[in-house]
Amino acid sequence: MSLLNLAQDFVVAAQPAAPVADTIGTGETIAFWILGPLSLAGALGMLFARNAVHSALWLVLTMLSLGVIYMVQQAPFLGFVQIIVYTGAIMMLFLFVLMLVGRDSSDSIVEVLRGQRLAAAVLGVGFAGLVVGSLAQAFTRVRSVGLASVNNSGGGNVANIGSELFTKYLFVFELTSALLITAAVGAMVLAYSDRHGKGEKKTQRELVEERFKGDRPGSLPGPGVFATANSVATPALLPDGSVAEESLSALIETTTKERLADDVAGVSGTGHQADAHALTGSASAKEGE
Amino acid sequence: MTPTYYLLLSALLFSLGAVGVLVRRNAIVVFMCVELMLNAVNLTLVTFSRMHGELDGQVMGFFVMVVAAAEVVVGLTIIMSIFRTRRSASVDDSNLLKY
Numbered sequence: 001m002s003l004l005n006l007a008q009d010f011v012v013a014a015q016p017a018a019p020v021a022d023t024i025g026t027g028e029t030i031a032f033w034i035l036g037p038l039s040l041a042g043a044l045g046m047l048f049a050r051n052a053v054h055s056a057l058w059l060v061l062t063m064l065s066l067g068v069i070y071m072v073q074q075a076p077f078l079g080f081v082q083i084i085v086y087t088g089a090i091m092m093l094f095l096f097v098l099m100l101v102g103r104d105s106s107d108s109i110v111e112v113l114r115g116q117r118l119a120a121a122v123l124g125v126g127f128a129g130l131v132v133g134s135l136a137q138a139f140t141r142v143r144s145v146g147l148a149s150v151n152n153s154g155g156g157n158v159a160n161i162g163s164e165l166f167t168k169y170l171f172v173f174e175l176t177s178a179l180l181i182t183a184a185v186g187a188m189v190l191a192y193s194d195r196h197g198k199g200e201k202k203t204q205r206e207l208v209e210e211r212f213k214g215d216r217p218g219s220l221p222g223p224g225v226f227a228t229a230n231s232v233a234t235p236a237l238l239p240d241g242s243v244a245e246e247s248l249s250a251l252i253e254t255t256t257k258e259r260l261a262d263d264v265a266g267v268s269g270t271g272h273q274a275d276a277h278a279l280t281g282s283a284s285a286k287e288g289e
Numbered sequence: 290m291t292p293t294y295y296l297l298l299s300a301l302l303f304s305l306g307a308v309g310v311l312v313r314r315n316a317i318v319v320f321m322c323v324e325l326m327l328n329a330v331n332l333t334l335v336t337f338s339r340m341h342g343e344l345d346g347q348v349m350g351f352f353v354m355v356v357a358a359a360e361v362v363v364g365l366t367i368i369m370s371i372f373r374t375r376r377s378a379s380v381d382d383s384n385l386l387k388y
Binding site for chain 1: 290291292293294295296297298300301302303304305306307308309311312313315317318320321322324325328331332335336338339340341342343344345347348350351352354355356357358359360361362363365366367368369370372373378381
């Protein structure tokens with residue numbers, strides 16, 4: 001509250017007494033010529049930054065300078081709300097989502113529509129020219145009234161906004177509460193990820209339950225380590241000497257003998273021996289063909 | 290200097306935001322450009338409030354901020370859910386709006 005009063009005092013000090021007409025003092029002029037270019041620089045930086053995080057930080061600069069411009073413009077409440085809500089909450093939300101999505105997701109350079117960027121730039125310059133020209137034309141003879149009298153009457157800027165909000169705009173204010181609740185519920189519905197949907201990972205508990213409901217809760221027997229070889233292809237033997245069918249690897253059993261001929265030759269030493277070319281991979285790749 | 294200068298500044302900011310929406314591909318950056326346009330409109334509301342000598346413009350600016358906050362929450366969630374299914378935040382890739 002004291003900060004708000006300070007800002008109001010600053011605003012009043014920057015605006016020397018002019019009860020009827022709104023005069024702009026030197027302080028406000030200097031503030032405008034510092035903050036205006038700063039906010040434009042922020043907007044341009046956001047537009048041209050390749051990295052999305054840099055864009056967000058440039059936008060923070062723009063929003064901060066806009067907040068100070070509000071305070072200079074006799075709207076201290078909106079200035080502080082701008083800094084707290086926009087730069088404090090909304091931009092941090094943007095940064096959170098950027099970090100979740102991944103910082104590397106920069107813009108693609110590929111132009112999908114031919115000449116789209118040029119057309120957008122021309123459109124933007126044309127739009128800016130039209131709006132700036134018409135505004136400058138329309139407002140040359142408009143005399144500004146100024147908020148000094150309003151802000152100095154009653155309880156100041158904040159109290160006056162509050163009384164407007166809860167009398168004249170009460171219904172709209174109630175509607176915004178409905179909007180905020182809808183937004184919160186909508187965000188929860190959209191962000192909820194259904195683990196049981198198709199293609200989702202099963203939980204540990206579901207995996208265990210599935211396994212115990214099946215016909216074999218334990219693990220499959222390993223290959224026959226008591227046989228003459230320790231190859232995976234060697235079947236395990238049951239106590240009566242017969243082959244345990246479950247120890248046979250399905251992958252190896254279905255592989256034809258011809259496809260394994262090269263591997264057999266390599267192990268038994270009858271094929272090509274590994275030499276320096278094996279490291280480059282070119283020779284073995286040709287043999288594998 | 291007159292308060293019209295603030296209006297000109299906000300016109301420039303608004304058109305920069307519009308160009309950004311047209312040019313940028315990353316959905317989150319497009320969203321930030323929309324935020325910039327909302328901010329530019331807020332600046333005009335504050336300036337008009339000052340020129341009229343009434344507080345209604347500031348109250349409207351306050352409502353714009355509330356709506357912007359709600360919009361950001363829902364929009365970013367939509368971008369997140371699209372990213373979760375398509376593994377991309379580029380507006381070029383989300384051409385199906387389905388699954």
